[in-house]
Every structure is written in C-alpha cells, then in structure tokens.
Amino acid sequence: MLIRNNKSGLATGDELVRQIDALLPQTQCGQCNYPACKPYAKAIAEGEADINQCPPGGDEGVKALAELLGREVKPINPENGTIKSKVVAIIREPECIGCTKCIQACPVDAIIGGPKLMHTIIADLCTGCELCIPPCPMDCIDLIPIEDNRQEFLSA
Ligand code: SF4
Ligand code: SF4
Numbered sequence: 632m633l634i635r636n637n638k639s640g641l642a643t644g645d646e647l648v649r650q651i652d653a654l655l656p657q658t659q660c661g662q663c664n665y666p667a668c669k670p671y672a673k674a675i676a677e678g679e680a681d682i683n684q685c686p687p688g689g690d691e692g693v694k695a696l697a698e699l700l701g702r703e704v705k706p707i708n709p710e711n712g713t714i715k716s717k718v719v720a721i722i723r724e725p726e727c728i729g730c731t732k733c734i735q736a737c738p739v740d741a742i743i744g745g746p747k748l749m750h751t752i753i754a755d756l757c758t759g760c761e762l763c764i765p766p767c768p769m770d771c772i773d774l775i776p777i778e779d780n781r782q783e784f785l786s787a
C-alpha cells in the first residue's frame with residue numbers, strides 16, 4: 632500500500648483514498664456519479680470530484696470530508712440528489728416471481744433466492760441504495776424508513 636504525507640500533514644495516495652472512503656456511508660448507490668463509494672473517494676483524492684456529491688452522507692458527511700481535507704463546507708449538490716431518511720428494502724414475498732433481477736442489481740449481495748424462488752432481503756446488509764427497485768417487474772419491493780444511524784457510523 633502506498634502511504635505518503637504531504638507538507639500539510641494530509642495523507643496522500645492509497646492512504647488518503649482509504650481515509651476518505653472511511654467517511655462515506657457505503658450505501659454503494661452511485662448517486663455521486665461514480666459506481667460505488669471507493670471510486671468516488673479516489674476521485675476526491677485526485678481532485679476530480681467535489682466533496683458534496685454524496686446525498687446519503689448528508690451535511691454531516693460533507694462536514695467530515697471538509698475537516699479531513701481542509702476544505703470549505705458546502706451544501707449537497709442537488710444534481711446528485713437530495714438528503715433522505717435512511718431506508719431498508721423489503722420484498723412483498725407472495726408477489727415475487729423469482730426472476731433474480733433484484734439480485735443482479737444489488738451491489739452488496741443483500742438479497743437471497745434462486746431462479747423462480749421467492750426472494751428475501753437481509754435487512755442487516757441492505758444499505759437502502761434503491762438500485763433493486765427499478766428492475767423488479769412485479770414492483771414488489773418496498774422501502775421502509777429506519778432510524779438514521781449516520782452519526783453513529785461517522786463517529787465509529
Ligand atoms: S453517493 Fe455516497 S453512498 Fe452513494 S455510492 Fe456515492 S459515495 Fe457511496
Ligand atoms: S436490497 Fe436493494 S436497496 Fe438494499 S442494498 Fe440491495 S439493491 Fe440496495
């Protein structure tokens with residue numbers, strides 16, 4: 632692993648990417664315009680992306696990134712989406728036809744089931760990224776709000 636520090640004390644290279652990624656919510660939703668949290672962290676580290684492109688991280692996330700990088704706090708860019716309460720997905724199982732499209736869309740393997748079998752979401756693994764909703768031909772996946780534990784996550 633490449634670890635360097637520049638004159639300001641800010642880590643660089645892989646270590647800076649790791650520190651930025653640790654402040655991101657790991658929802659893996661792609662709203663930042665990158666396919667997942669780690670590529671967004673890399674883009675921030677390389678100066679290609681701004682610190683306000685992650686709606687799931689919210690204002691607290693921007694503040695944490697600004698503190699780490701010595702940058703100005705700014706509001707979430709509305710082009711990336713809006714801050715919403717944290718949700719978890721559930722499948723209305725009697726309506727599921729077992730097509731597996733949701734499994735293919737889930738970036739964190741939170742859905743179990745096989746072809747033509749009822750599918751179930753493991754709530755503890757679901758990040759609420761919503762990526763399984765559009766592909767479902769039965770429209771049988773709901774999003775349920777859960778208590779926002781982002782502060783807990785950021786201070787962990
Ligand atoms: S918007 Fe935030 S949570 Fe979603 S993939 Fe990008 S960095 Fe991760
Ligand atoms: S189950 Fe759906 S909402 Fe939950 S992480 Fe997977 S794709 Fe995202």
Ligand code: SF4
Pocket residue numbers: 722726727728729730731732733734750766767768769770771772
């Ligand atoms: S996409 Fe919808 S119908 Fe297909 S397996 Fe998933 S929940 Fe069931």
